[in-house]
Amino acid sequence: MLPPDLHVDSESFFFGTTGAYASSNSGYAAYPVPLLLGEAGRAFKVYFGGYELDGFVHLADSTNPDQRTSLVITNAPATFSVWAHGATYHLQSGNMQAVGHGRMNVPSLKGGYIGFNADGGEWFSQGRNTGIWTGLVLADHVNDSNAVEQFRVAAVLQGQQMPQVRPALVVLGDSRSEGFRVADGRNWPRLAQAYGQYQSYNLAVSGATTRHLLGMLPAAAQVAAHSGNHVAVVFGGYNDHLSQNHIGYDETLINLGKVIQGLQALKYYVVLVAEAPTDPVLRSKVMSAQAAGTLRPDTIVDPFAPGSVLSNPGNTQYWDKDFTHFTAEGQAELASLIWASIKTGFAQGVH
Numbered sequence: 001m002l003p004p005d006l007h008v009d010s011e012s013f014f015f016g017t018t019g020a021y022a023s024s025n026s027g028y029a030a031y032p033v034p035l036l037l038g039e040a041g042r043a044f045k046v047y048f049g050g051y052e053l054d055g056f057v058h059l060a061d062s063t064n065p066d067q068r069t070s071l072v073i074t075n076a077p078a079t080f081s082v083w084a085h086g087a088t089y090h091l092q093s094g095n096m097q098a099v100g101h102g103r104m105n106v107p108s109l110k111g112g113y114i115g116f117n118a119d120g121g122e123w124f125s126q127g128r129n130t131g132i133w134t135g136l137v138l139a140d141h142v143n144d145s146n147a148v149e150q151f152r153v154a155a156v157l158q159g160q161q162m163p164q165v166r167p168a169l170v171v172l173g174d175s176r177s178e179g180f181r182v183a184d185g186r187n188w189p190r191l192a193q194a195y196g197q198y199q200s201y202n203l204a205v206s207g208a209t210t211r212h213l214l215g216m217l218p219a220a221a222q223v224a225a226h227s228g229n230h231v232a233v234v235f236g237g238y239n240d241h242l243s244q245n246h247i248g249y250d251e252t253l254i255n256l257g258k259v260i261q262g263l264q265a266l267k268y269y270v271v272l273v274a275e276a277p278t279d280p281v282l283r284s285k286v287m288s289a290q291a292a293g294t295l296r297p298d299t300i301v302d303p304f305a306p307g308s309v310l311s312n313p314g315n316t317q318y319w320d321k322d323f324t325h326f327t328a329e330g331q332a333e334l335a336s337l338i339w340a341s342i343k344t345g346f347a348q349g350v351h
Contacts, residue, residue, distance in 0.1 A: 055219030269345030
């Protein structure tokens with residue numbers, strides 16, 4: 001929490017982080033919020049995913065309560081920064097940049113919070129899988145673009161980052177890939193970064209249905225436009241059949257097919273993860289559709305095949321007691337099993 005007597009110039013503040021984010025789309029109900037400056041009704045806020053769980057960075061200020069930008073946060077070690085200059089917000093993450101527009105109706109923003117969501121109640125008191133930061137900079141008055149660039153360059157050098165064009169991984173999924181019930185940074189997409197050098201974008205978010213996965217395609221397109229060879233992993237569908245969502249199995253398969261086709265049209269090598277045995281009906285339907293050719297990923301990986309350590313949801317070493325999510329060890333096993341297909345995708349390159 002920032003003290004109320006700490007204030008920044010609303011038209012020229014700067015916020016920058018070094019380190020990483022473990023998720024690009026932890027935007028369930030527009031949370032978490034890595035930065036909020038100011039007080040209710042007179043605040044600037046940046047958050048990921050928005051209410052539609054679209055994977056983009058969103059901004060809010062007194063002129064616009066929800067402005068989607070074209071930026072997608074990378075989960076690989078990189079700088080993330082927001083620079084307010086006049087009526088423009090300049091955003092940067094890794095090798096991607098974007099701008100937002102607006103103007104505050106107050107000269108200064110007093111108080112606020114960093115990396116903490118005080119708006120969402122106890123369940124959201126600390127956003128899951130958000131910032132794993134090694135450094136923070138908050139400057140109250142910056143009018144020199146060279147100073148902003150110097151921060152970005154210094155952070156790249158210090159962290160030995162390589163933000164130039166390079167292979168990219170995009171994950172589309174739900175809580176099992178976002179990392180629900182494990183500590184920040186223990187989700188399998190984050191853990192898989194130990195196996196190779198690439199830009200990673202984890203668009204998975206708790207509660208996402210296959211309809212939400214379709215809504216993540218524009219963010220995947222933005223990543224594809226700024227990367228070399230790119231691979232997408234699709235692991236979702238379970239939430240469709242929760243009572244509140246009313247999505248039938250037929251629509252789930254249709255939506256998964258559209259997601260796969262949409263990613264392939266963007267020149268992604270698409271890896272489909274077989275459904276977990278938590279929903280044996282959906283698992284059977286996905287496997288049958290893939291065998292029949294109605295689902296046509298470039299490859300399918302089955303971490304839950306009979307005989308594998310993840311085949312039994314009752315194994316509490318790898319599965320949470322809810323029989324649906326994974327422990328940290330389960331997430332690590334997923335990273336290991338899925339990585340082989342990701343590596344193949346990077347090697348084969350663009351379609």
